[in-house]
Amino acid sequence: MQRVAIVDHGLCNVDSIRRAINECGAKAEVTNLPEDLSRADKIVLPGVGAFPDAMAALEQHGLIDAICEQALGEGVPLLGVCLGMQLLATDSVEVRPTKGLGLIPGHVERLVPSNLLERIPHVGWNEVHQRYEHRLLAGVADRVDFYFVHSFHFRCDSDVDELATTEHCGQFTSMVARGNVFGAQFHPEKSQAHGLRVLRNFVEL
């Protein structure tokens, strides 16, 4: 059975993602210990809350180096979810300029509405446009809806890293992929069957 470490930085609802990973036939382990990451087959970096707090919490537990070593050195598949995807970036302007994990070059910026109907946070179900075929999205039709809730978005330096886009406040990157490092701005654990399929695909990579 695949062992999936869910990184707990103390700021979020890790229980939903734990349940969803278990539902996908893997063994989810919620942890904030660097040594647990080195024993895992896959790592999920979840997250809600503010970017600087999350980075500070990762640093405090010695998790920044552990995550980067596993993802870059050992090639362990890593999936960032929501704020967890944003943490993969070079930096973010949320609250104050803060460095991210730097695993996928890019910057986290605030969503800017283009009309009065576009509300922030971007909350609800919205279409994910797949830019190319990817194993993470196997069995998931193009443009199906996933559940989003966020006010900031990941702007990739290179569109090579952009796996999917979504329309709100113009168009933003809703999934990133670079080698074994992936990110979803939406919540797969809260997106019913399609979300569970993405998580199952990740578990089975």
Added chain:
Amino acid sequence: MLKTRIIPTLLYRDFTLVKGLQFDSQRVVGSPVQAVQVYNLRNVDELVFFDVRATLDDRRPDFKLIDEIADHCFMPLCVGGGIRSVDDIRGLLAVGADKVVLNTVAVEEPDVVRLGSERFGVQCIVVAIDTKRDGHGEPTVWTASGTHDTGLDPVVWAKELEVLGAGEIIIQSVDHDGVMAGYDTETIRRVVEAVTIPVIASGGAGEFSDMYDVITAAGASAVAAASLFHFTEKTPMEAKQYLASRGILTRI
């Protein structure tokens, strides 16, 4: 494009689900865990779960029950009732709630809204504004399950909540609750125009056309309904199909 959410609301009291009428007489309608299982199978957009008497009875949220419910919930779960502190928010998020709904505490201790959104993110702090019209027909904000008139203007209060860090606002009309004769579209429209965060319309849906009206005339980002789904044969999917046939984007 972002879809308009259709949200079933589960009202909970004394271990059972109830149907409210103007926040008063509540009738038993079944087991909460079963209802959540059914809605999960029905693939609803989101669920709102209110412990309607918690604040009046001076009870904290029922963390064990929410934990149980969350086990069956692979869609967003929003939980309200009895929340008095940042610790209560943390506790609910820890057992599987994705968002919390604050109401009385937001009026009495606005700092809980601010601290909650700073710590856990604006996306999980939803504030319910219960409104009731006074003798002159002007709506004011009521707390404690519609038993206490704060005298606050809902539009002014909504703007303040946005500044404090609320991520969404639910407008519930005490007068319209359970009457199934339409939402308080006028108040909802005024709040939608005053803020830039999403506004959820709640209280009063009797027909799918009531939902259409509050979405188009008031600009609500989502519509919540309890009685419509629990006391008629109507389902959230039928609501979405109806709205889609009239040009509203829904997730089908």
